[in-house]
Each structure stands twice: as C-alpha cells, then as structure tokens.
Amino acid sequence: MADRVHRAVIIGNSDGIGLAFTRRLLADGWRVAGLSRRDNGINVPTYAHHTIDVTAADYPDVLDKAIDELGGADLCVYAAGIGEPVDLADLDAQTRTLEVNLLGAARTVATVVPRMMAAGDGHFIGLSSLADRMVSGDAPAYAGSKAGLSAYLMGLSAALRGKGVSVTTVRFGFVDTKMAKGTVRPLMIPVDRAVEILARCVRTRPVLVSRPRRMALLTSALAPLTRPR
Numbered sequence: 001m002a003d004r005v006h007r008a009v010i011i012g013n014s015d016g017i018g019l020a021f022t023r024r025l026l027a028d029g030w031r032v033a034g035l036s037r038r039d040n041g042i043n044v045p046t047y048a049h050h051t052i053d054v055t056a057a058d059y060p061d062v063l064d065k066a067i068d069e070l071g072g073a074d075l076c077v078y079a080a081g082i083g084e085p086v087d088l089a090d091l092d093a094q095t096r097t098l099e100v101n102l103l104g105a106a107r108t109v110a111t112v113v114p115r116m117m118a119a120g121d122g123h124f125i126g127l128s129s130l131a132d133r134m135v136s137g138d139a140p141a142y143a144g145s146k147a148g149l150s151a152y153l154m155g156l157s158a159a160l161r162g163k164g165v166s167v168t169t170v171r172f173g174f175v176d177t178k179m180a181k182g183t184v185r186p187l188m189i190p191v192d193r194a195v196e197i198l199a200r201c202v203r204t205r206p207v208l209v210s211r212p213r214r215m216a217l218l219t220s221a222l223a224p225l226t227r228p229r
C-alpha cells in the first residue's frame, strides 16, 4: 500500500475493524498511532497506543500530541463506535451513543483536518453504517448518530474540495465483530473483507463507499418503510 513511510492515526482500535485495519497498515509499512479506552497489545516500534475516551475533555489534546509524536498524519480513520439497543429507562445511554459515534468524530475532524489543510494533503475516513437512512425504534441513537455522521462527512468532503484533503464516508452493513451481536445479520462480511475495502479507500480516496452492495440496495429499498407515516 505504501511506497514511502506513511503515518496514520486510528481512533477506536482496541478491537474489531479498527484493530484489524491497524494491523494491516503496520504490515504494509505504515507508522501508526492508535487511540481507544483500552490498549490493544500491539508491540512494535512503528506503533504507539494512547488510552483515552473520545468523550473525555482532554481527548483533542491527547490526539494532537499523538499526531505530533507520529510526525503528522497522512490518514485518520475514525472507527470508534458503540451501539446498544434502546432502554427507555436509560436514555443517557442513547446520548452517550451520539457522543461517541457523532460528536467524537466531529471532535476528531476539528483536531485533524486543520493539520491536514495546513499540510495541503490528508485523508479522513469515517466508519458510518447502512443504518444511516433508517428510522430505528430498536437503536434510535445509533441510527441517528450514523445519519448525522454520513451527512457531516459528505458535506465536509464538499467543503474541502480543492484543499488537498479527502474525506471518505464508509457505510458498512454487518461486519463480523462483537458489535454485530444480533441474531439476524444478513449478508454479513468478515473483518478481513472490511479491511480490504478500507485499504482500497486509502488508495482511491472515494467520497462514499457502501458495502456490501446488495445490502446497500436492500437498505435503500427498506429505509422509506421505516419512516413513520
């Protein structure tokens, strides 16, 4: 993937897609900084981990420092995310989902993108979801956070045109991680496949990627039916 040493910062990489993609970048010769609440056990000289919650007040400072130590960031992947079924007795948990999935991404953008603009180059990838067009009574904040994230990142991509900075919104269906824990997971893809899709995004910098394609078609058809009439 890399013909010189590239530097990436991955947010949310103690598990799942973020962890697998971190391993892929390191194998491809990248230098990587990772941030999540837990460590991920990767112990190689080209990797540094920073334990931090994206909702913490000092998260932007920790992120800034991590990028300084890395010597800059050519690529930032926001892979942090949570998604719990709604509990009407605990709507704070829904608020937290919005804080992690949407506001955490926005705070990351606000830290990383100005640095990329100053460098005249950079690529931000945000992991959204095919749930972004759904109205969900099961996980309203998850669907809402992804709707907001997709709309924000696609708008940002347009705003950054001509500035050398690319923004990619990746809309996955089900990916085989601990997050996809429901019993019905149609057309679920393995984590390795998700990693291949992200690696291709790094090479081609598309604005929007929705995978798997058949699931994207299915959710497009179903989304209008989820809206209250």
Ligand SMILES: NC(=O)c1ccc[n+]([C@@H]2O[C@H](COP(=O)([O-])OP(=O)(O)OC[C@H]3O[C@@H](n4cnc5c(N)ncnc54)[C@H](OP(=O)(O)O)[C@@H]3O)[C@@H](O)[C@H]2O)c1
Pocket: 011, 012, 013, 014, 015, 016, 017, 018, 019, 035, 036, 037, 038, 039, 052, 053, 054, 055, 078, 079, 080, 081, 082, 083, 100, 101, 127, 128, 129, 130, 171, 172, 173, 174, 175, 176, 177, 178, 179, 180
């Ligand atoms: N799996 C799917 O089916 C699927 C489908 C569509 C989209 N996505 C999206 O893809 C992204 C990655 O999902 P995944 O399946 O890889 O999930 P995962 O295996 O549960 O991993 C989530 C990662 O986010 C980190 N994270 C969660 N809350 C955090 C916080 N407050 N601060 C910092 N890091 C935090 C976790 O690390 P710590 O717990 O250590 O903090 C973990 O490394 C998410 O945005 C998800 O919505 C997943």
